[in-house]
Amino acid sequence: MLRLRRHTFADDATLMMAIVNRTPDSFFDQGATWAEDAAFARVAEVVAEGAEVVDIGGIKAAPGVPISEAEEKARVVGLVARVRSEFPSVVISVDTWRASVGAAVCEAGADVLNDAWGGADPELVDVAAQFGAGLVCTHTGGATPRTRPYRVEYDDVVAAAIADTVAYAERALAAGVARASIVIDPAHDFGKNTFHSLEVTRRLEEMVATGWPVLVSLSNKDFVGETLDLPVGERLLGTLAATAICAMAGARIYRVHQVAETRQVVDMAWTVAGRRRPKRAIRGLQ
Amino acid sequence: MSPGESRPVALVPGVLALLPEYASIEDPVAELREACLSVVGQLGPRVRVVAGSESGSRVGASLVEAVGSTVAPEDPTGVLAVGNGSAKRSEKAPGHHDERAEAFDAMLRDALVAADGDALRGTDAELAAELWADVGALDQLAGFLVAGHVASVEYDGAPFGVQYWAVSWTLADPSTDRP
Numbered sequence: 001m002l003r004l005r006r007h008t009f010a011d012d013a014t015l016m017m018a019i020v021n022r023t024p025d026s027f028f029d030q031g032a033t034w035a036e037d038a039a040f041a042r043v044a045e046v047v048a049e050g051a052e053v054v055d056i057g058g059i060k061a062a063p064g065v066p067i068s069e070a071e072e073k074a075r076v077v078g079l080v081a082r083v084r085s086e087f088p089s090v091v092i093s094v095d096t097w098r099a100s101v102g103a104a105v106c107e108a109g110a111d112v113l114n115d116a117w118g119g120a121d122p123e124l125v126d127v128a129a130q131f132g133a134g135l136v137c138t139h140t141g142g143a144t145p146r147t148r149p150y151r152v153e154y155d156d157v158v159a160a161a162i163a164d165t166v167a168y169a170e171r172a173l174a175a176g177v178a179r180a181s182i183v184i185d186p187a188h189d190f191g192k193n194t195f196h197s198l199e200v201t202r203r204l205e206e207m208v209a210t211g212w213p214v215l216v217s218l219s220n221k222d223f224v225g226e227t228l229d230l231p232v233g234e235r236l237l238g239t240l241a242a243t244a245i246c247a248m249a250g251a252r253i254y255r256v257h258q259v260a261e262t263r264q265v266v267d268m269a270w271t272v273a274g275r276r277r278p279k280r281a282i283r284g285l286q
Numbered sequence: 287m288s289p290g291e292s293r294p295v296a297l298v299p300g301v302l303a304l305l306p307e308y309a310s311i312e313d314p315v316a317e318l319r320e321a322c323l324s325v326v327g328q329l330g331p332r333v334r335v336v337a338g339s340e341s342g343s344r345v346g347a348s349l350v351e352a353v354g355s356t357v358a359p360e361d362p363t364g365v366l367a368v369g370n371g372s373a374k375r376s377e378k379a380p381g382h383h384d385e386r387a388e389a390f391d392a393m394l395r396d397a398l399v400a401a402d403g404d405a406l407r408g409t410d411a412e413l414a415a416e417l418w419a420d421v422g423a424l425d426q427l428a429g430f431l432v433a434g435h436v437a438s439v440e441y442d443g444a445p446f447g448v449q450y451w452a453v454s455w456t457l458a459d460p461s462t463d464r465p
Contacts, residue, residue: 282314285303286373286380286446 003180004134005111017053018046049259057095084109099123106131117145129176137168141191185215197223204249217255296325299370299450300342321441321452329364337368338422367427371449373418379447381418403428
């Protein structure tokens, strides 16, 4: 069972984690949901599309203007409280690496701390433990938050991703985070070039085999863009192809911009893999 | 029990979608399944299954087990026949539309409702084969129907172009005065 604070999910369930940016400058939406009302409207939209989780972020991943802890809190805490109140059944994840921000959003009702920067703040695990929140343990190859990979190489990127995420998961466990509340994420494109992200996709079943639930964040990323030579805005099909491969391997949570499309692809692949029944099969069985 | 003895008898169609291995998230045959379980539930704890095909036998056995009874070839408390009408009832039917199908099914329905063993035995096997009707168990079914059996039709429809019935035959209560 997967337990994300007040929400539980069966071991064969897949979850759509919809990206909600409270940022003026994230790569995909370019500030479309920067205003709190716009971000809230985005939450309502993705919930209507069936997203089980919303992942609210106040700082874009790429380098840019430094955002203080106070500013990050100002961007996300109020929105979390509003979503908690209006959508009690949706899982609220917050994309942050800072323990202080994690504590503030958990206080406001967040269920998951999505640490895209691989444990850069060692106290984040304590916050997750304190609030009974879920924790996403990512692999960044030791990258500093908000930096781009530059000439990063690995002997074996998958082995490195497994070693680091499992070590992070065990550190979280030791800090008191429930085993059922810990998720690992190879973090495509974080501390990785396109070849690394492709290899992580191709060998994702090795991460799944660790037994920790695996989250993948593929949506419209540069490894898709570079593979197909397509700009942001034209990467949906490539994203979905990679999504199908990760679903086949057994990824459980999908961090996405396009919820409805991803849900269809994941359900299809999950059913091909024999982990889900068809919605309604009668042809030839009448 | 041998043919001619009076025991409750039922008929269900050999619909593969009724089998657990073909279950969907949303049951496409929910209404039919409910009716089948209802008629099978009236057959007592030990049920003999008669079917015209191996898959029909499996469907019958699966329904018997689903109501908590057991399949018992010998000394049964009731008999379950597996069979159905034509699979050529509509354009989208498995066998496409055959204009003779509806009349064929109407005759079969009449014979079932009347518990008319002779009419069931007299089913035109060649036409049945052409219409993709599953009638292989009807001869045996006829043998188990006796005077006094009253039909209760709990399902009568062709939702996918295949004619299904869920019927139970029980003995009319002799203490009941009938006008």
